[in-house]
Amino acid sequence: DADVTQTPRNRITKTGKRIMLECSQTKGHDRMYWYRQDPGLGLRLIYYSFDVKDINKGEISDGYSVSRQAQAKFSLSLESAIPNQTALYFCATSDLGGVAGELFFGEGSRLTVL
Amino acid sequence: AQSVAQPEDQVNVAEGNPLTVKCTYSVSGNPYLFWYVQYPNRGLQFLLKYITGDNLVKGSYGFEAEFNKSQTSFHLKKPSALVSDSALYFCAVRDPLSAGNMLTFGGGTRLMVKP
Numbered sequence: 675d676a677d678v679t680q681t682p683r684n685r686i687t688k689t690g691k692r693i694m695l696e697c698s699q700t701k702g703h704d705r706m707y708w709y710r711q712d713p714g715l716g717l718r719l720i721y722y723s724f725d726v727k728d729i730n731k732g733e734i735s736d737g738y739s740v741s742r743q744a745q746a747k748f749s750l751s752l753e754s755a756i757p758n759q760t761a762l763y764f765c766a767t768s769d770l771g772g773v774a775g776e777l778f779f780g781e782g783s784r785l786t787v788l
Numbered sequence: 789a790q791s792v793a794q795p796e797d798q799v800n801v802a803e804g805n806p807l808t809v810k811c812t813y814s815v816s817g818n819p820y821l822f823w824y825v826q827y828p829n830r831g832l833q834f835l836l837k838y839i840t841g842d843n844l845v846k847g848s849y850g851f852e853a854e855f856n857k858s859q860t861s862f863h864l865k866k867p868s869a870l871v872s873d874s875a876l877y878f879c880a881v882r883d884p885l886s887a888g889n890m891l892t893f894g895g896g897t898r899l900m901v902k903p
Contacts, residue, residue, distance in 0.1 A: 717893040777832070
């Protein structure tokens with residue numbers, strides 16, 4: 675089983691719909707992240723959480739919200755999806771040592787907004 | 789602000805030949821540098837990192853990278869490419885003194901290894 679699991683893996687939705695992407699991890703890491711990947715732009719940070727009570731905006735948080743339900747779960751919501759939110763979304767984790775540590779990624783959730 | 793540049797969208801190399809994927813960075817302090825690889829329909833996987841010490845860092849799958857402070861570069865290298873190395877490669881930088889210690893990724897370089 676994957677250490678970082680994302681659901682759904684693929685989703686097609688319509689403009690204006692609410693969408694939730696879920697992430698769960700079995701690595702026991704405190705830090706969790708949501709990134710979006712667009713061709714040629716690399717990965718850009720949407721939100722991050724250093725523990726259950728700590729949520730922080732990343733560089734592109736507008737139009738998104740998150741919830742850290744438990745140490746192992748971090749969900750990303752699009753309250754009213756728009757076409758330019760069509761992208762590949764990744765959840766990642768890192769341990770508390772964090773600064774020098776690498777990220778561990780899920781396999782991605784591909785979202786298409788029509 | 790920290791930034792990463794990967795100047796080549798795609799690198800083509802023949803199997804058995806050496807490969808280089810370029811990365812340059814900009815940070816205000818001493819950088820922590822990372823390389824990740826993404827295979828089709830998969831998440832990113834960590835390859836190697838430079839934190840401190842020896843400028844030549846060895847990582848997974850025979851890859852290595854050289855930290856060059858004067859040129860602000862961290863190029864990824866492999867002496868002999870394999871077809872299975874074909875993937876998307878991302879360089880990333882973190883300034884350990886920056887608030888939040890966030891990782892900034894480059895735009896990615898697609899490596900194509902031809903038989």
